[in-house]
Amino acid sequence: MDKEFLTLKEIEGVVVHDLYLKKEVARRAEIFEYLGDVEKMIQYIGGEQVATPPIRCDWMVKKVFYPGVEIYFLYNRKDEEFPSSMQVLFAGEKVRELKGDDLSVLAIATINHMIHYIRNTSSEKSLPEICSVI
Numbered sequence: 001m002d003k004e005f006l007t008l009k010e011i012e013g014v015v016v017h018d019l020y021l022k023k024e025v026a027r028r029a030e031i032f033e034y035l036g037d038v039e040k041m042i043q044y045i046g047g048e049q050v051a052t053p054p055i056r057c058d059w060m061v062k063k064v065f066y067p068g069v070e071i072y073f074l075y076n077r078k079d080e081e082f083p084s085s086m087q088v089l090f091a092g093e094k095v096r097e098l099k100g101d102d103l104s105v106l107a108i109a110t111i112n113h114m115i116h117y118i119r120n121t122s123s124e125k126s127l128p129e130i131c132s133v134i
Contacts, residue, residue, distance in 0.1 A: 005055075005072065005089040008100055017100035021088060024108050029086045031115050031130055032075055034122050044117040045110060047073075057087075063110055068094030071107050073114075086111070 009018040035041060038059050042049050045063060050072070053060035057074040064070050070092045078084040088107045095103070112134045119131045 003054075003091045005091050006095065007089060008103055011090060011096055011103065012100035015100060017104045021104040021107060024104075025086050025088055025111065028111050028115060028130055028134075029075075029084045030128050031118055032086065033078060033084055034125055034127055035114075035118050036121060040121075041114055041117045045113050047110075055087075064092075065106055066094065068092040069098060070095070071103070071110065073107075073111065 007018070008021050012018065039049065042061055045061075047061045047063040050060035050062055053074065055074060056076075058077050059075050061073045061075075062070055063073070070090065072089040072091065074087045074089065076082070076085045088111075090103060115131060115134050119127060119134075
């Protein structure tokens with residue numbers, strides 16, 4: 001995969017949108033420990049799994065929003081040393097044409113959609129509070 005992956009900070013500079021996105025993604029990362037079937041969740045959101053991620057992670061999902069605007073979601077499960085985490089990266093020849101607030105809203109809305117899938121398929125489990133908020 002020969003792509004340039006960008007953070008919101010690299011697209012827009014250090015502004016409130018980057019900080020907001022990081023904070024909101026971190027709030028939502030724990031729920032993915034309850035995800036049973038990654039492939040079904042990816043179908044649910046209309047994305048595609050990146051078979052061989054160029055960055056170390058447990059799974060990587062690509063979601064195309066517009067021609068030339070792609071958002072990548074990278075997830076790492078918790079281990080003995082670190083809590084679960086998610087990172088959001090952007091790519092595409094037109095990604096710099098969108099404003100940071102638009103990109104962060106698209107990313108968070110997609111993560112919320114993923115959470116809806118988890119909530120709908122894990123009703124028998126006691127899920128984190130974020131599920132009742134979203």
